[in-house]
Amino acid sequence: AQTVTQSQPEMSVQEAETVTLSCTYDTSESDYYLFWYKQPPSRQMILVIRQEAYKQQNATENRFSVNFQKAAKSFSLKISDSQLGDAAMYFCAYRNPYNNDMRFGAGTRLTVKP
Amino acid sequence: NAGVTQTPKFQVLKTGQSMTLQCAQDMNHNSMYWYRQDPGMGLRLIYYSASEGTTDKGEVPNGYNVSRLNKREFSLRLESAAPSQTSVYFCASVIPTGRGYEQYFGPGTRLTVT
Numbered sequence: 001a002q003t004v005t006q007s008q009p010e011m012s013v014q015e016a017e018t019v020t021l022s023c024t025y026d027t028s029e030s031d032y033y034l035f036w037y038k039q040p041p042s043r044q045m046i047l048v049i050r051q052e053a054y055k056q057q058n059a060t061e062n063r064f065s066v067n068f069q070k071a072a073k074s075f076s077l078k079i080s081d082s083q084l085g086d087a088a089m090y091f092c093a094y095r096n097p098y099n100n101d102m103r104f105g106a107g108t109r110l111t112v113k114p
Numbered sequence: 115n116a117g118v119t120q121t122p123k124f125q126v127l128k129t130g131q132s133m134t135l136q137c138a139q140d141m142n143h144n145s146m147y148w149y150r151q152d153p154g155m156g157l158r159l160i161y162y163s164a165s166e167g168t169t170d171k172g173e174v175p176n177g178y179n180v181s182r183l184n185k186r187e188f189s190l191r192l193e194s195a196a197p198s199q200t201s202v203y204f205c206a207s208v209i210p211t212g213r214g215y216e217q218y219f220g221p222g223t224r225l226t227v228t
Contacts, residue, residue: 004156033215035217043221043222044219044221045157045204045206045219050215091156091157093156093157099170100145100170100208101159101173102147102157102159102217103159104149104156104157105156106154106155106156107154107155107156
């Protein structure tokens with residue numbers, strides 16, 4: 001079964017600085033999708049960024065970018081120019097396109113210090 | 115366009131009681147999911163429905179049943195609630211896109227079983 005591991009329960013960053021959140025996963029599939037979701041205190045799950053495994057190029061969405069290392073099964077999220085509004089729980093997720101299974105990591109709580 | 119709606123938002127049950135969590139989406143998506151989120155953990159997939167009339171077990175299906183009533187609605191039933199089912203429950207609908215999959219989450223239902 002696929003598993004997703006986030007080894008950092010908590011991280012903090014100074015406003016305007018850069019922070020990287022780690023995620024590793026385990027799968028025997030060659031094709032799959034990876035996601036980072038943000039969950040603020042409102043509990044709403046918000047998609048931050050996604051990566052298709054067949055694409056070598058790392059995905060980027062404004063201040064958010066990923067470092068996707070397929071061989072190492074690593075998928076880290078980099079947040080540049082951190083803002084107070086970035087403070088939230090961040091979840092890494094894996095989707096198996098063959099059986100529709102979704103797996104989430106346990107999350108990383110990000111604090112942004114002014 | 116309301117997206118994904120869930121009812122109720124909050125519920126308290128006694129051990130052994132039954133209830134049904136309702137989920138509806140107005141985006142004409144084929145796939146719908148039920149997750150639970152426990153403190154300190156990411157979302158875990160309970161059941162999913164790839165299309166109307168089909169349902170499949172996810173990672174943690176024990177103690178739950180689901181019904182895909184039609185394309186819009188996907189309900190989750192607890193036949194005999196247990197304290198271990200105290201959790202926040204999220205429904206989501208999924209649509210394939212040119213960039214993989216887009217998953218839309220409902221606001222969640224906080225369930226407490228005493």
